Each structure stands twice: as C-alpha cells, then as structure tokens.
Amino acid sequence: MRETASMGGCSPSAGGQGVVDHSLNMDPFNLRAEELALHDCALxxxxxxxxxxxxxxxxxxxxxxxxxxxxxxxxxxxxLTSVQVVRVPLVSGSDNAAMQHTLAQTILSKVVKSQTWLRFTATAPHEFIIFCWLPFQVADAVRHHVEILMERVRLLDRRFSARLRLPAEPQAIFPAHFACNHDFVMSKSRGLSESDISTFECDEDEETCEWDITWDWTGDSADAVASQPDEATTCDASRTCHMLRSNAAAPAAQCACRYALTWDDNG
Structure with a gap:
C-alpha cells in the first residue's frame, strides 16, 4: 500500500535530514544507534x-x-517505511538458546507495541522494520531462529520485518555494562508469544485494510469503552486509509481510535 499524503500535522524534513535530532531518548549512544539504523534502512x-x-x-x-x-x-x-531501533541486550557467554529467547522476546515486544501505535494513529506504512543492533556476532543458529520467527510473524502482519546488524564499532552504541541487569528485567516482564500479535489483512486490489483485534480492554480501559459506542473501539481501516491519502487538515484526534492505554515499557 502506498501513502502519498502528509502525515496529518507533521513537519517532515526533506531529503532525510534531521531525523535523529529529535529523539525522545537523547542519550548519545541511543542517538548514534538510531542514526546508523535509519541510514542503513534508507540505503x-x-x-x-x-x-x-x-x-x-x-x-x-x-x-x-x-x-x-x-x-x-x-x-x-x-x-512509507517506519523504523523501530533496538539494541538487543545479549549477554556474552550465553548459550544459543538463551540468545534465541532474548532476541525473540525483544522482537515480539517491538512488534506488539508497534501494532498499538499503528492502530492508535491509523498510520499505514508499506513496511515496518524492527532494526536490531547486536553487541557481538551470534551463531547462524540464532539468526536462523529469528528468520523462522519473522516468517510466522509475517503470516499475521506482513508489514513487519527484522534486521540484525553488528555495528562496525560496537562501543559507539553499546556503553560499558550494557544489559548488566537484563536477567532481573526479564524476570519482572511478562513473556510474549505470537498469539499476542494482532492479525492484519490488507487487500491491495481493493485498498481495504482490516484488523482482527483480540485485545481485552475490560480492565484498564473500562471507563473509556463505556463512554463510547461499541464500534468506536476498533478502527475502520478502510476509512482511516482513505483519510491518510486525502491530505486533510482535520485534527489527529478525529483520525485515530482513542484508547486508555497502560504499558510496562521495559524494552
């Protein structure tokens, strides 16, 4: 699916300049990681x-x-290409199974959160890249595990892809003691699986996109749901795709579903 309209109120930069100058995380290691990743994706x-x-x-x-x-x-x-950059918290000395688990959980977390953003904003990118920086070289078995995982993910939402990259200078984006508390963080986090990914279907011929959403919103967002008609809890993707193409100046609040979201953003 192609998008040509301005993103409803954005002030985009021409020619790829200044993207990482406005990050939500201004840590220099993170800025460098984002800069290199976005450059790689735009090659x-x-x-x-x-x-x-x-x-x-x-x-x-x-x-x-x-x-x-x-x-x-x-x-x-x-x-349109969206990019989510993550420095994977791999621990040196871990076996292949541990690295496979860490990579899978990292990627699944980014996919699930990115789907939430896509639904909330009604954005329809052609591709959504989960760009994974590795602190060191991993075995082929670990890379193959990620490839198989992404094949299954793409059966649910074909817009997503994953890239594993090893930086030329790992110390430029991985500070000392990076991931030193990874085991503790993982012990406090809920494990994810492919069942947490919502199914997304898009018929390119009819340019109609449909979400199969199975979120249970009865907890944190019960009040929000009660105050809106039932049909407002899911996006009419056909309508929102049209709105993105139309270059309308309507406020974003009219173009997106409203959810009362709570999230444990550890990753």
Whole structure:
C-alpha cells in the first residue's frame, strides 16, 4: 500500500535530514544507534521526506502510545517505511538458546507495541522494520531462529520485518555494562508469544485494510469503552486509509481510535 499524503500535522524534513535530532531518548549512544539504523534502512531508497520520533508524536495530538517509531521516511514512489531501533541486550557467554529467547522476546515486544501505535494513529506504512543492533556476532543458529520467527510473524502482519546488524564499532552504541541487569528485567516482564500479535489483512486490489483485534480492554480501559459506542473501539481501516491519502487538515484526534492505554515499557 502506498501513502502519498502528509502525515496529518507533521513537519517532515526533506531529503532525510534531521531525523535523529529529535529523539525522545537523547542519550548519545541511543542517538548514534538510531542514526546508523535509519541510514542503513534508507540505503538505495530515493527519500522524499522523513519524520523524526518527536514529529510523529506531535502529529497525533501529542499522545504517546507505546511503539512510536524512531523514524519514518517516504520514498518518491510513495512508500512509507517506519523504523523501530533496538539494541538487543545479549549477554556474552550465553548459550544459543538463551540468545534465541532474548532476541525473540525483544522482537515480539517491538512488534506488539508497534501494532498499538499503528492502530492508535491509523498510520499505514508499506513496511515496518524492527532494526536490531547486536553487541557481538551470534551463531547462524540464532539468526536462523529469528528468520523462522519473522516468517510466522509475517503470516499475521506482513508489514513487519527484522534486521540484525553488528555495528562496525560496537562501543559507539553499546556503553560499558550494557544489559548488566537484563536477567532481573526479564524476570519482572511478562513473556510474549505470537498469539499476542494482532492479525492484519490488507487487500491491495481493493485498498481495504482490516484488523482482527483480540485485545481485552475490560480492565484498564473500562471507563473509556463505556463512554463510547461499541464500534468506536476498533478502527475502520478502510476509512482511516482513505483519510491518510486525502491530505486533510482535520485534527489527529478525529483520525485515530482513542484508547486508555497502560504499558510496562521495559524494552
């Protein structure tokens, strides 16, 4: 699916400039990781315009659902690409099974949160890249495990892809003692599986996108649901896809579903 309209209130940068100058995490290691990742994703693409992370937040009424991309760019042929960058907390000396588990949980967490952002904002990118920086080289078996995982993920939502990259200078993006508390953080986090991913279907011929959403909103968002008609709890994707293409100046609050979201954002 191609998107050519301005992203409802954004102030995109032309030609791919200034994306990482406006990150929500201004840590220098993180900024460098985002800069290198976005450059990698844009290689070979004729970039028409770009959006930084903070521009994407401002575009939708200043709300910040989990999964806001670290950057997004549009090519001259109209394709939108969203990028979520993560430095994978692999621990040196771990066996392949432990590394496979860490990578799988990291990627699934980013996919689930990114789907939340996509639903909340009614954005329809052509591709959503989960860009994973590795602190050191991993075995082929670990990479193959990720490939198999993403094949299954893409059966549910084909927009998502994952890239594993080893930086030329790992110390430039991985500070000393990175992931030193990873085991403790993991022990406090809920494990994810592919069943946590919502099914997304898009018929390119009819340009109609449909979400199969199975979230249980009866807990934290009960009051929000009670105050709205039932049909307002899911996005009419056909309508929102049209609104994105229409270059309308309507406020973002009219283009997105409203949810009362709570999230344990450890990753």
């Amino acid at each position: 070979g693409v004729e970039v028409r315009r770009t959006w930084s992370e903070t521009e994407l937040v401002r575009s939708f009424g200043g709300r910040m659902p989990p999964g806001t991309p670290d950057g997004m760019f549009e090519s001259w042929d109209g394709n």
